[in-house]
Amino acid sequence: MLKSETTPRPRRAARLLAALLLTAMPLLHAASVDLMPIPAKLAWTEGRLAVDGSLSVALKNHDDAQLRSTLTRALRRWEERTLLTFRRTDTAEFVLASDPSRAQLVIDCAAPAREIPMLGDDESYTLTVSAQQAVLSAPNTLGVLRGLETLLQLIQRDADGWFVPAVKIQDTPRFAWRGLMLDPCRHWMPMEVIKRNLDAMALVKLNVLHFHLTEDQGFRVESKTHPELHLQGSDGKFFTQDEIREIIRYAAERGIRVVPEFDMPGHATAWVVSHPELGSAPGPYVIERKWGIFDPVLDPTNEAVYKLLEDFLGEMAALFPDPYLHIGGDENNGKHWNANERIQQFIRDNDLENNEGIHAYFNRRVRDILIKHGKKMVGWDEILHPDLPQDAIVHSWRGREGLAAATAAGHATILSNGYYIDLCFPASDHYHNDPIPADSVLTPEQQKLVLGGEATMWAEWVTPETIDSRIWPRTAAIAERLWSPREVNDTRDMYRRLGYISRRLEEAGLNHERNRPAMIRRLAGDRATAEQIAALSLFIDLIEPVKEYHRGQHHHEHTQHTPLGRLADCARPESFVVREFSYRVGDFLSAPANARAELAADLEQQLTAWLDAAQVVTDFLKASPAELRAGAPVATNLHEVSGVGLAALDAINAGTKHPASWRTAQLATLEKAAKEHDALLLPMLGAIRELVNAASAP
């Protein structure tokens, strides 16, 4: 009934498999500092603290349940990574030593942290490791949390066992607001996604979960005052208030604040599904299933809107302990306001001038409700308006001008422009997006108003299966930007350390690497040979999903229900293999002629494997169902591009220069290969172009 499979061809398979495994994992070079984020001050000293199962730990000064649970979680992770078993009591608690002077690890904590962390809390710590003892000192438990993460990153091993290198660290964050925004609205993200990402955030010292809980595509929080909101607006996929409390507790344990966002007056389709009378157009409304900016918007002239917000925001203000509450405010396209004569009349009657004016009116009304419930308002760029209350925080997403304008107007700000991790840009872009660069146009007064930044993980193109791979490890680069001194900015070293942090994240339970082989097997299907799967894996290591919002153009038929298991979903947002390849091309081209041979052989081996894999993948995709076949041109292009690279390499190795006509032809091939197909692109074109240029007459 089924054709028997192709017999694998061992030799070609061997070549490409070697390339696959030798390049898929960024090689972890030894270096002086492997930490991420890099501490404010660090100095290596002599020696190492050897650690085995007899590790003795003592608490000095402060001791409470929060500190003990922090320590317990850290020691458990230490055990899991090292396979050591530390000593425990009969009731399964880690044994604490009574005499700090003789303990190997001393936690010297001066005072408790708050039960729930707050903006501006002291997160500093010092960590001093000698051959005898590691001492972690902090003014409060929050500093202990941050310091334990550093300590866990310091652990190393060799044939003699596990150890911590001797070091003196003094650390404190550069910015107080270091966030990750999660969007469980567009695609539902259950508890485990939130929890494991909180674990990851703590690992890289992020301290704010910005929780985007309402959208056109879903109303994801239980309301007890207006249960119709979540019942009709969520397909049954929402966080109960108990679950929200559990998330807040879990986050607080990790020193992370939870700032909820309820997006209004736009992005409000899921609100008006149950309350069409609160919309600016007659309705009825259904939950949006596609992506984009939609028309539904709350009616600012309708007092019933404020009545409902009074109930709902009051309820949410009680549920979320953080003093800040995000009201969104972005991307109201104004169409329903324009089309509603009553609203336009209201604008005229109240001298509100235009839609921006009535938006500002709406914001003042909402802010009055928030003040009543003890909350401070945060909103996206669009809330900035001369009438915006002074105490509102502006969350800048549209551009750096927003940051300048908001701080000029005296508003505290958070930066997300440049941290849109859903757009699949390289980590280096985010890394160099300094909220206050050395040449900042902001005045010192304005600079004080920049609280920090947030990576934003909008969820149009992610599911619980893939979201970790979109957030991590790239967000660790943003975490470092927000924690470490401005002067920590070596891109290549950042990428090197990203390799380590990726391992630590994986050990903490993140799935950014774990799910990919299973996704590839599913995509390849039961009849794929091992060679085809290996070639597909290499191919996926070499491609990237398209950037910005291009994917919607390629996969415009996608809805909230469409499975996200295509090639673009398997690919990393940034190919670390190609990043490393590009560095090596640079190394090769800048190496003295007599040092080039080994580098050339390495590049040739890689390009040959790419060529082989591209051929296998092209054939495989062409014989697959349409959803896979769509990616075949990219594999064909990879084949051609690899050929161009090999030809250029040959010429460089031979010391010959091709004529300009050759160069023109090769660049035309690269140009053709730059075309996007099936929401995929080839990120190695720049490096290949460098090879072509180096192989050509000037």
Next chain:
Amino acid sequence: MLKSETTPRPRRAARLLAALLLTAMPLLHAASVDLMPIPAKLAWTEGRLAVDGSLSVALKNHDDAQLRSTLTRALRRWEERTLLTFRRTDTAEFVLASDPSRAQLVIDCAAPAREIPMLGDDESYTLTVSAQQAVLSAPNTLGVLRGLETLLQLIQRDADGWFVPAVKIQDTPRFAWRGLMLDPCRHWMPMEVIKRNLDAMALVKLNVLHFHLTEDQGFRVESKTHPELHLQGSDGKFFTQDEIREIIRYAAERGIRVVPEFDMPGHATAWVVSHPELGSAPGPYVIERKWGIFDPVLDPTNEAVYKLLEDFLGEMAALFPDPYLHIGGDENNGKHWNANERIQQFIRDNDLENNEGIHAYFNRRVRDILIKHGKKMVGWDEILHPDLPQDAIVHSWRGREGLAAATAAGHATILSNGYYIDLCFPASDHYHNDPIPADSVLTPEQQKLVLGGEATMWAEWVTPETIDSRIWPRTAAIAERLWSPREVNDTRDMYRRLGYISRRLEEAGLNHERNRPAMIRRLAGDRATAEQIAALSLFIDLIEPVKEYHRGQHHHEHTQHTPLGRLADCARPESFVVREFSYRVGDFLSAPANARAELAADLEQQLTAWLDAAQVVTDFLKASPAELRAGAPVATNLHEVSGVGLAALDAINAGTKHPASWRTAQLATLEKAAKEHDALLLPMLGAIRELVNAASAP
């Protein structure tokens, strides 16, 4: 500060990487039936039903919420595997066609299933697929559930898209009780472990979750009548009653019963931690952290024991709807009874003869409590006694004699002897463990008393990270044994189909393959080169953990707290690579001389890669911390064994025969390699021995 890593050696790396990927995944050959379990009756017919996103589905006859949710879950899995998007309503429900005669998939269900499945419920279905339509008919929703699993396994693809081959299936299970026992006591297993394993059970048509909830190492269920039981007996790791209800609901949705076990009077340490007065020795007691048979046992002479059981079992009887309740009853070593004069006096006073007699007395008292609460008793072998109430089910674990004895005494029985998946025996062993083999010694009356069987996953050596890899895919072979006709028993075909079911299990969210690469990366550490990681991966594909209870001898220092991330935890219980290698050795040796060349080349390639990998792994492990170094002798042995295999292969290829002295020397090498180290063994010794014999003079 750290030594720079070794530069990978591409050529050797290429060889072993090729071998790694080409053999790590069992090749999926085309064949007539890829289903598992194989249906009772199946006949292929002409044609195929093409399926794309426009799939139309209709319900015929019965329609209710249970049926719709069953269908919804199946269609969602269908989408996720195929990347198709079926049509939905505005409220996100799958669109149902109104006219069954024109639908592509018709669910013809005669009646509802029970809300909670019961022993003996009709699980039959028929599935008829033509080029126009698939019709799934069943007497109730339970049959629809089973039939949809078969349908999902039938889906295939080629360049023309997705399709279901035309077929006629009539299916019904051979045994009514087809279970998996999970033990969240020895190592705690949170909700997600239970849920994903319920998904997996449904996929292979298992229908009983035997939930082992109390043990020496943990009391894992919330008691509201005696909260001290779980509070003092669990380190805070227990299922709340709400969670238990959620598990029961989740299981019922998948046609799975939940039978709880509360092990007594032995295995009771966690009971007497909070109630030392109920033990047979004075106490105090602490939760056991190690593995084995322990002394603590309830005191059958103490009326307070029955008072507590009356409360607790009454509470559990109300919580668990299944009419059966398992009281354990195994492995009471009698030491505390022997040492307690009051108990011995009670035995004498009541003519109970010995410890077995007072155990039977205890069981009668417990059974009276169960009857009062409407439950039937199930217990392990040891409960069998002339005084055992007739309606008690005997769960046979010690040997097939137990099955014979229990049924001879008129007791219904369940077989677990031969299904102890924690002992790491090959799937084939379990597969051929027929509860009623063709040559069964049981009378037809006795045979009727054999209800079925259960795979038992005792949790001494598993964690949430590794448990799936211990259960799956091997348990699918047990599921087939219990569902399919006795005549379905081709071992090699079973292994072939196990490759497919493993993929389906992975797609359903099981982690049996997914976690391994991450575990290997953690084990290898940050400084391991790609070549070392690849060699370790191949090595781990080739080794197995020791069988039976040998691991406790190797890792006797392990406690409940010891991380399980060693080589033995990474290795599959059964090496499918070696299984396939052994088959190929058999193929090679039985092939006509002129057909041997290709098979020989394949074997040589594998053995050479093993040899290379073994060398890399030996060096790597020797330079690693002690927990890894312990496995080095196994890598050294693999190196020697691979050399023996290659030498034998050379001789066979050359048509020469080595003298007997050579044979003796090689077998001695194999004998030495059979020694276990670090709880590991080499499973290819038999196949290599065959090669040695074939290469030697007789």
